[in-house]
Amino acid sequence: MDDLTHLLALNATERVGSVLLRRLLDRFRTLAAVAAAGERALAEVEGVGASTASEIRRAFAENAGERERDLAERHQVRLIPWDDPASPHGFRCLFDAPLVLSVRGSLEPEDAAAVSMVGTREATPYGLGMADRLAADLSECGLTIVSGLARGIDTAAHRGALRRGRTLAVLGTGVLRVYPEENEPLSRRIAASGALLSEFPLLSGPSAVHFPRRNRLIAALGLGTVVVESGDASGALITADWAMEHGKPVFAVPGPCTSPVSRGCHALIRQGAAIAACPDDILDEIGFSRNVAPLTPEEDRVLASLQSGPLSAAEISAETGLARSDVEESLSRLSRGGRARQEGEAWLSASRLLRPASR
Structure with a gap:
């Protein structure tokens, strides 16, 4: 073996x-x-x-x-060991990373630019509409939406994202055992244009201990976490707490003061979470811009080199034939525009929708 x-x-x-x-x-x-x-x-x-x-x-x-x-x-499920470089970049901050990550669908380099979106299963029409709209708009800006495929807010977030871009579903079951069963058709759509992810055995069923564990993965995969409707105690708040503890931005969608499913969001806002009333509230905080300026020829070549995965400035220079100084200037402009971001010595393409057009 x-x-x-x-x-x-x-x-x-x-x-x-x-x-x-x-x-x-x-x-x-x-x-x-x-x-x-x-x-x-x-x-x-x-x-x-x-x-x-x-x-x-x-x-x-x-x-x-x-x-x-x-x-x-x-079943064509990809298996990624805990120490594999192909493991999602966000998992590097986990002291208890998944032993084996199962992937049904595909992970792409641009999924490093993601926002996590969570909330109650007992969502109101207002909450469902906000989750759908925010997910769709953020997807259109080039962000991958991460959620948990639960009823309510999670389902609305996945559906909104699928209209405009990619979404990742982190399961509290194995990737071959979708829960709730009513989301099986949605899970197939996600796997076709994004991915279902799980750290549990492939046929593992739902368990009370699984869902709190999967919440840390949802938060780890996002540049920030958005809570859309939550009661006083819920898995969404566990996800937000984990994000806060690890220095990631947390956003909360405000709701009616009389709504029980907005109490958790209002509590988060009192604790310092940013208000998420529109996509720009989130984009500004995580450094993304929906204003897309034309690429220079140098930026075009630099961004194209990043589509295969993270590279250092020196590696980009070698691959593109551009001078190191030109590469660094291009990366600086791409970073300010939300098209690329730096992690250590490596640079990553930050947005699928901001890729250079074919020449």
């Missing part, structure tokens, strides 16, 4: 995440050694214990990794 198959077996237990995996690797050094370890040796690792050790041994004995991999191949 290779490392991916070993990881799938560990993931099948739903008890081993990347934190516990690091401890296992500190003790056994390789995944093959973890797979070969006895139950007693596994139980001695901090955080494992007898019960989890038994589940790990059972997963390997029952060939859970091979079965999961075969299922993924049959």
